[in-house]
Amino acid sequence: MRRVAIFLGSADGHDPAHAELAVGVGKELARRGIGIVYGGGRKGLMGAVADSALKAGGEVVGVIPKSMVEREWAHEDVTELITCDSMHERKALMADRSDAFLALPGGLGTLEEIFEVWSWRQLGFHSKPVGFLDAGGFWTPLLDALQGLVDSGFLAAATLQDAAVAPDLPGLLAELEERMRSTPRPAHGPEGAG
Template sequence: MTSLAVFLGSSPGTDPALRRLAREVGDGLARRGIRLVYGGGGRGLMDDVAGGALAAGGEVVGVIPREMVTREWGRDDLTEVHVVDSMHERKALMAQRADAFLALPGGLGTLEEVFEVWTWRAIGFHDKPVGFLDAGGFWTPLLDAMDGLVAAGFLTRATLDDLVVADTLEAALAGLESRLAPGDDGGLRPGT
């Protein structure tokens, strides 16, 4: 894996440990030579993951909507910054630039982004692995709810089991690597 899209909060949350986690993830990716692809934000956990990667000498690709740049929500010290016109373009470009996806703690935007790429994988629009970094059990209530969707017949067990869930970055990366398709060209299929 050469690049990882990370979805996470644009606010810092209430637990200082989550800020440290985001910074450690950025640092860990850089030290492994994995390019960070993220939403380009300069606030909250987004700022922390980018700062961690940059401080460790890593490459950071930010993809940010023009409106967020206008509001001065971005960073201008990234390896690459792509300014796009919409959230749809943002997500599509992030998906194109990444080999896999990982959700760290966040809110509605994080959920929307990770559920979209997970749905795309489930219906065959791409074969890039998707995971949740469940440090401290942050995502456990949500993942328990997914079991309810399986029981209700709205989600297959195979689709849920395909999701990588790990409580450390090391375990998350190992799980994502194990699900990478051999010879994957890294691109979304036409029409996605």
Template sequence: MKRIAIFTGSLSGADPGFSDLAVGVGRELAGRGIGVVYGGGRAGLMGAVADGAREAGGEVIGVIPRSMVDREWAHGDITELHVCETMHERKSIMAEKSDAFLALPGGLGTLEEIFEVWTWRQLGFHRKPVGFLNANSFWSPLINALDTIVASGFLSAVALEDIVVEQELPAALEALSRRIIDA
């Protein structure tokens, strides 16, 4: 895996451990020679992932809409910053530049981004693996809700089994890498 898109919060969250996790993810990816593709922001967990990766000498590619640059939300110290016009364009560029997708803790934007690329995978628009880093069981309530959706007949069990859900980053990266080979 050469690059991974990280979807995570533009806020830091209530638990300081979220920021530590994000910095650690950035450092670990850089240490493994895996580039980060992310939303281009300087704040919250997004900024923490970028900072961790840059501090460890990693490649960090940000993709951000012009309106967010105008609000001075863009990170100023990353390898590349691609400025686009819309959120749709942002996700398309991020998908193009990535080999896999991983959601860290986050809110609506994180959910929207990871669900869209997962939907694209299910529709055959790409074969890149999709996963959730379920650190401290952050995503467990969502996974439980998805189990309910499967049981209710609105999502196939195969589609749910298609995503990677791991508590630790090394296991998540290993599972995502295996699915790249299988894709």
């Protein structure tokens, strides 16, 4: 695993543990020699993960639409800052530059991004693994809701099980690497697609 795309909040959130988590993730990925691809922001958890990785000597690639650069949201000090025209292009570039996808605490943008790459994997458009860093049980309510979709017949159980979930980064990286080795193919078809 050379690079991971990280989806996370552009705000800090109310709990200081979220920022501490982002800082720890940045440091640990840098220590392991794993580069970060992220949304290119300088504030919130996005800025925290980028700054900590850079401080630890890690590679950080930011991908951000020009309109956000014009609003002065971009982190100008990352290893590489890629500007693009749209959110669609941003997500495609992030996916292309990454070997796996990782969700840290965040809001609507984080959800939209991780769900998109997860659905792409489920549909067979890529085989890169998707994971949720469930520190402090942050993602547990969402994962429980997704189990409800399985129970209702709108999501294949294999698709839900295909997402790597762990409470700490070492455990999650191990899960992602296992999925990279085995390249499981989630169920396709109507029961898993919608």
